[in-house]
Amino acid sequence: xxxxxxxxxxxxxxxxxxxxxxxxxVSGKRYFLRNEIxxxxxxxxxxxxxxxxxxxxxxxxxxxxxxxxxxxxxESTWFVIRPxxxxxxxxxxxANLSSFEQMTPQALLDVRxxxxxxxxxxxxxIDLHPFYEGSPRIDDARNIGQGLAFLNRYxxxxxxxxxxxxxxxxxxxLHGLQYNGIRLLLSDRISSGIQLAKQIKQALKLLSQRSPHxxxxxxxxxLQELGFEPGWGDTAGxxxxxxxxxxxLIYSPEPGILETFVARVPAVFRVVLISIHGWVGxxxxxxxxxxLGQVIYVLExxxxxxxxxxxxxxxxxxxxxxxxxxxxxxxxxIPNCEGTFCNLHLEKVQDTENAWILRxxxxxxxxxxxxxxxxxxxIWPYLEKFAIDxxxxxxxxxxxxxxxxIGNYSDGNLVAFLLSRRMKVTQCNIAHSLAKPKYxxxxxxxxxxxxxxxxxxxFTADLISMNAADFIITSSYQEIVGTPDTIxxxxxxxxxxxxxxxxxxxxxxxxxxxxxxxxxxVNETIFFPYSQKENRDSHLRTQVHxxxxxxxxxxxxxxxxxxxxxxxxxxxTITSIKNLAGLAECFxxxxxxxxxxxLILLSSKLHPDEAINSEEAEEIQKLYDIIDQYHLYGKIxxxxxxxxxxxxxxxxxxxxxxQGIYVHFARFESFGRSIxxxxxxxxPSFTTQFGGxxxxxxxxxxxxxxxxxDLEGTAKKILDFLEQCDTHTEYWHEVSEWMSQRIxxxxxxxxxxxxxxxxxxxxxxxxxxxxxxxxxxxRYMETLFHLIYKPRVEKILEKHLGG
Numbered sequence: 067x068x069x070x071x072x073x074x075x076x077x078x079x080x081x082x083x084x085x086x087x088x089x090x091x092v093s094g095k096r097y098f099l100r101n102e103i104x105x106x107x108x109x110x111x112x113x114x115x116x117x118x119x120x121x122x123x124x125x126x127x128x129x130x131x132x133x134x135x136x137x138x139x140x141e142s143t144w145f146v147i148r149p150x151x152x153x154x155x156x157x158x159x160x161a162n163l164s165s166f167e168q169m170t171p172q173a174l175l176d177v178r179x180x181x182x183x184x185x186x187x188x189x190x191x192i193d194l195h196p197f198y199e200g201s202p203r204i205d206d207a208r209n210i211g212q213g214l215a216f217l218n219r220y221x222x223x224x225x226x227x228x229x230x231x232x233x234x235x236x237x238x239x240l241h242g243l244q245y246n247g248i249r250l251l252l253s254d255r256i257s258s259g260i261q262l263a264k265q266i267k268q269a270l271k272l273l274s275q276r277s278p279h280x281x282x283x284x285x286x287x288x289l290q291e292l293g294f295e296p297g298w299g300d301t302a303g304x305x306x307x308x309x310x311x312x313x314x315l316i317y318s319p320e321p322g323i324l325e326t327f328v329a330r331v332p333a334v335f336r337v338v339l340i341s342i343h344g345w346v347g348x349x350x351x352x353x354x355x356x357x358l359g360q361v362i363y364v365l366e367x368x369x370x371x372x373x374x375x376x377x378x379x380x381x382x383x384x385x386x387x388x389x390x391x392x393x394x395x396x397x398x399x400i401p402n403c404e405g406t407f408c409n410l411h412l413e414k415v416q417d418t419e420n421a422w423i424l425r426x427x428x429x430x431x432x433x434x435x436x437x438x439x440x441x442x443x444x445i446w447p448y449l450e451k452f453a454i455d456x457x458x459x460x461x462x463x464x465x466x467x468x469x470x471x472i473g474n475y476s477d478g479n480l481v482a483f484l485l486s487r488r489m490k491v492t493q494c495n496i497a498h499s500l501a502k503p504k505y506x507x508x509x510x511x512x513x514x515x516x517x518x519x520x521x522x523x524x525f526t527a528d529l530i531s532m533n534a535a536d537f538i539i540t541s542s543y544q545e546i547v548g549t550p551d552t553i554x555x556x557x558x559x560x561x562x563x564x565x566x567x568x569x570x571x572x573x574x575x576x577x578x579x580x581x582x583x584x585x586x587x588v589n590e591t592i593f594f595p596y597s598q599k600e601n602r603d604s605h606l607r608t609q610v611h612x613x614x615x616x617x618x619x620x621x622x623x624x625x626x627x628x629x630x631x632x633x634x635x636x637x638x639t640i641t642s643i644k645n646l647a648g649l650a651e652c653f654x655x656x657x658x659x660x661x662x663x664x665l666i667l668l669s670s671k672l673h674p675d676e677a678i679n680s681e682e683a684e685e686i687q688k689l690y691d692i693i694d695q696y697h698l699y700g701k702i703x704x705x706x707x708x709x710x711x712x713x714x715x716x717x718x719x720x721x722x723x724x725q726g727i728y729v730h731f732a733r734f735e736s737f738g739r740s741i742x743x744x745x746x747x748x749x750p751s752f753t754t755q756f757g758g759x760x761x762x763x764x765x766x767x768x769x770x771x772x773x774x775x776d777l778e779g780t781a782k783k784i785l786d787f788l789e790q791c792d793t794h795t796e797y798w799h800e801v802s803e804w805m806s807q808r809i810x811x812x813x814x815x816x817x818x819x820x821x822x823x824x825x826x827x828x829x830x831x832x833x834x835x836x837x838x839x840x841x842x843x844x845r846y847m848e849t850l851f852h853l854i855y856k857p858r859v860e861k862i863l864e865k866h867l868g869g
Contacts, residue, residue, distance in 0.1 A: 067149050070129055071157060071166050079126040084163050086110050087143055090136065097181055098136045137177055144177050151207045152547040152557060152576045171561040175569045182510055184565035191569045194533055197843040198575040211543050213579030214825055217832060218321035225319040233259035233316055235835045243333055245389050246466060250332055255293030265292050266313045270306060278303030282383040297332045300383035328827050332382045336392045336468040337371055338460060339364050340478040343442035346397035346423065347406050348416055352708055355678050356442055358639060359739045360498060364474055365415060366589050368393050370815035372421045374823060392420050394463060396456055399425035401437040424463060426456045435866050445477050446523045447863035453484035467491055470826045474498065476524050479531035487844060492830045495535035499736035500528060503558040504643065512564055522567055523858045526850060529559060529573055534847045536829045539584040539822065541737035542758030546581050555736065582825055587815030588742040592715040595748040595806050596722035610716040613705060614666055621672050621707040626664050627700035633726035637668045637740050640685050647689045648774050649731040654696025656781035662788055665702045668717065672706025718747035725798050727752065731774050735759045746809040748802040752784060764808060
């Protein structure tokens, strides 16, 4: 970037930059973000009658396109420039533009502190960079999120470079595998990697004389004589394939061979999924406070993991030994359960053989609080004691420690860190949605927001858990590093300030192979294409059609004057971020949309008095005000009730029956499960361009990604689509079909579970062969936990105890 900045300073465009900075300064603001900067530059170009090329192609234009922040101080102007994904630079320009200099992140964090009048000398600096030095690292930002493929290549290169050492490490890893005291794969008859390589040849010779379909039990003693224990396969053919893979891996390692072999290694039997906040249950919980996508996700993940593990155990021939998978969803027990089953200690997950919800109560402290549902913003003081109690409960269920612990959301990921550290188990993190990038300037003004949100606790917990995790799975690439125009969620933790608390000067290595893109699936027994008439319940179809289009109910607002109009459907919670009010306003401002469509909204609440806080009540009232302002009576239906998943699945299909569309209009969406549900049901879907949903659509000429801040532009995109549907009668069906097929092939739970288990096995092996850096890193995380996190949660607890 030095050359570009220098080109601006050394040429005629320096005047343009000076005038732009002046135009920003007269606004009275001092801190500007990307959209404001681009708009200000566009206004400047228009007012100054600059030629068309100037905005994009001039040196100053290119500089502005890369600029994500500008901060104005009396003596200087600060630019945060992002020349490429996952790479930010800080530049200081003197006020008169006489000179410029690249600065450190530390210098920028000081500037941000001064901006809010909370600067202090000698603030604590958190720097994770030393713990990633010397570790294998992805070098191309385009490959971020493909850690598994990178690590496979790296391990194969090591096998080629130093074969004796790595074959010995591979032997030791396999030799240590067992299930409840039953030795798997290798016995003590094989004592080294060199001997293993020789014995494989003997075993392959023996197996070549057997029928490929011969059951393992018929030749097991012969294999045991050679030192091979159960776990290689259920038939002679399967055992032979697995041993051939290991043989090829030893003598001619390739990433594909390594991945295929590791996928067959029986190393995972017991899995813990942690999901704490909200109401984690199977009945009468969806739509309750802070309870929607994460409960569906963890239940479907548990079912899928159990199915995948059972299949892997069967193919390994271990089901004959009575070995079976055991999956536990760990959550909190809520004594005052409000008619749900959230007060049950143990509940079997439906449609599984051995997956369970294990509920552990919070330590009492103040029973008036801990016996009831607690918001995710207030849950923090109870997590350490919860983790200690949960360890005992898990050991009581499993009898031994689990093989894998998966955290969900900030609170679940912190508990995963605590449990993984205590039990020495591989830790996986799934953030779903990180709060810091979602709440603008939340770290800069954390002190003003602390009483309500406790961001100092949450952001510290995020830092601890994401760095301690052995691997992190995300639903989208942008969740890690964003797009060329936007900062990624994890990228926002790279460096930031918590004024008067600490500075993060290097919070996460985005190029570390721990990051892996593993999107979730969708339950295709509930959510399936509307065209599959044979799988639909006609009674349910009539019932849901009535609910959406005509039924009168205290929890339904509005009626539709013209039922033949094409429906626009939206499903979400009532928050400013989810932005249902924005969609209603977009509809209200477009007379053309109103003439052609009805708007149908489905949320869990309808009346302001049902809200759990003032913000939610205001958002509900805002929606009513918009309906009134734009006279949408007769054109909108708002269903405000919790409905079962079976009815929700049919709701998408009923709207598709009328050749409707689905619109997800969130201001930001980390991924968007409802988008998967709508698309696989065959509903053409328009989704927000801000977040991971951008990747779900596989954007066809940007036609189905919408900007929720551009109401007119959104209406135009929808109208253009409707116009094409009118002029080309098959167009709606074509879009419906490709969207449904995309979800079916790319977002399914079988792929998710297979990849997740493969990651667990690879990273467990990686930890086995290279544990040194992890121990130093985890000690540092423990220090942050005890010296920053715990003192902060004590303040929340004092408040809960009435202090």
